Amino acid sequence: MSLLVFGGVGASLGAAIHYSGNPADSGPSEVLALFETSQGSTAALKSRLKAETPQDLGARVVLAKDDAVSDQPSLGVEYAEASAPRPSEVPTGQGDEESSGEGIRINGKLVRPGESYGEVTRVASLDTAPVPGLTERINGLSLPRISADGQAPSDVYARPFANPGNQPIVAVVIGGLGINATHTKAAIEELPPEVTLSFAPDAGNLQYWVNKAREKGHEVLIEVPMESFEYGRMKMHPQTLLAGDTGERNLPRLEKLLSRASGYFGIINYQGAKFAEDPGAVGPVLQALHDRGIALVEDGSFQTGAFDRAAGRTQMKFARAAATIDAKLTADDIRTELLGLETLAKENGASMGTGYAFPLTIEIAKDWTKDMQKRGVVLAPASALISVSAKTSQPKRVQTGSLSQAPVNPEG
Template sequence: MSLPSDDILTRPLGVPEPADASLKGRLARLRARLRPAHVYAGLAALPTGALAILLIVGDPRGGEPRTHAEIALREAPADQPRPASMEQPRMAEAEPAPPLQRSAEEVESASGVTVFRPSGSAAPSEAVVIRVPTVSVKLAPAPDARLVERGRHGAMPKVGEGRLRPLDLYARPEEPGSGPRIAILLTGLGTGQAATASAIVKLPPQVSLAFSPYGEVERSAARARDFGHEVMVQVPMEPFDYPDSDPGPQTLLTGARPAENADRLAWVMSRVPGAIGLANLMGSKLITDATALEPLLREVAARGLGFVDDGTAQRSLVASLAAKTKAPAARAEIVLDAAPRAEAIDAELARLEAQARAKGFVLASAGAQPLTIERVARWAKDLDARGIRLVPVSAALRTPAAGTRLSRAE
């Protein structure tokens, strides 16, 4: 089949199209010259894209789908209110500016709600305890400027005018009453956030809490005081198997120079504002070494603090050296969780009650383990109904001859 040279499909490039040629006319002549068989064969050989081009030739929009719609705005009837979205914006009336958003600590402090979180995290990854304190006995604010002096490591406790001691000012007042008395010191607080929070909110406020000097201990101790617990700080002391058992940095050592141990002790005492005194953290070796222990107790006395031996070390010299140095000191007679099992802890609590009835007063200690906290909290719920009073540890330190009474019980 031969096609004229003016056909758009066969005309060589560069050859001008006839003057009277139009798209519609050219297509008409092309259709007339092609027989149906040729058309069908040619269409079958065309690629899909080329076929589509043929179908849309003559459409100025290239075959794009289109529609036409008329949009007319009508006024709302006079008797119908305009929608809120159609109203013109109004100028805001003059009103006091809202207060700036406060930090979480400021909100907690203002509301009295306590929130415990793991250190260094905004979102809790461990157990979180939220509780509004209902404290009947408020402890004195700490630190009190009258009982503080600057030291190399920060604020240090001191005896104030009139022989006012931190032990006296920061202690929880003993509530009036009669009958057998029990004091419990819970040690090891501050290193585990969940256990610390649990002890603070679950245990009666008469239970005294001893904090490890490490980490963000100052805030945790302040929270404990908000809930009515008096607090102590633990001194890392050398055990017999040191360094296999290591209390941590700043440990007081029997072989260290006196000036070195004094500096480490100063660091410990600067860690917890409002502490009534010190307690041992390990120390089975140092607590039996008079040369290393005596300077510690002399400093405790000079600073107006007390010292509690948690009762875990054998052959302790605290009671005898306390009399020599005139340091307020006491030793726990019973370690409640020496065997960390529920039935063993319950048995020691029962023994504690029996000794309190026999002696009138007993001091016990325990570690801040979840099981211990749960068993002590359960035991203490109806203690008053059983005729026994729970009192703070400061009752042992401020009672005349308390150390002597405990030393006979060793």
């Protein structure tokens, strides 16, 4: 009897489903969902074709404030919602900590007042060299030149730099690169991109190393050997620029050195105390550099300001370092020299030091660059100190040099 009753109930339920087409009409039910559901929501789809792109789309700009930081990384994706995750860190170089105030974030990059989006985005990697129009072939050599529209290598190949807070700046040049591959790689990869790197002219695969440095954001100098007072008592480079020469020998030598690579914004002396004291020898060399749009950096090892005077006469871009930071190769001495650069920058507005790619120098310099803004100074590329020609800026130019510098370490 019970079988007949339950059979009749089942048949009636089946008939209800068959005629109504809705299982819910047959009785109570429970819905299990694997994902949360919301009534009336529609997924926002990204358009792929130009014809589907709304006309008001552009670069997403989000106001950036210190108290709105998310742990989620920015993948460069535009979101349909009004709010989108923002990165907790934006690796745009020294002086880009979000604690300094408000700004705007454009495509994941924090841009503060006084900065341009182009300046912020270019710091990660510099343009591949050579840039069209900045080289010429002379006597089989590829040499830097000022382009037809007036662009100079000293400007194009320099690292962009912005200091909207007008804080004291410190520049550091690490040299002797390209000789030891391990040390060269460490300097390129471990030091902040604001550190300027200088390469020996006879380095193997020099253009490769220059390209790698620029890929990491470092601007580059080429080291030019110049006659020292020890010349003749030690083995010197065959293209050393000599005192007592008016250009007949030095200018062809300079051209050979400049042709070794492209992508450098200037040169830096290697030794050269005797050469620097001969105005007749210095003048033609600096004039040739000026005519090609190349800047000059003095490493701070000279006892006099001979290059200052010659640079002023030729109106070339020039800066002088205040000290060699690793003339005494101990951790304490290097830290003391770096602290001295900070003090000098706070007094004069800017300072610059040079060093060599010793493992200890690289390690100490890397640690020193951390938290610089908390100490009231900003790390800057060397080119930031030579943005105006020496003659024009002489009355106002910050003097970063000292007349009693330690000698350059000859083993560097």
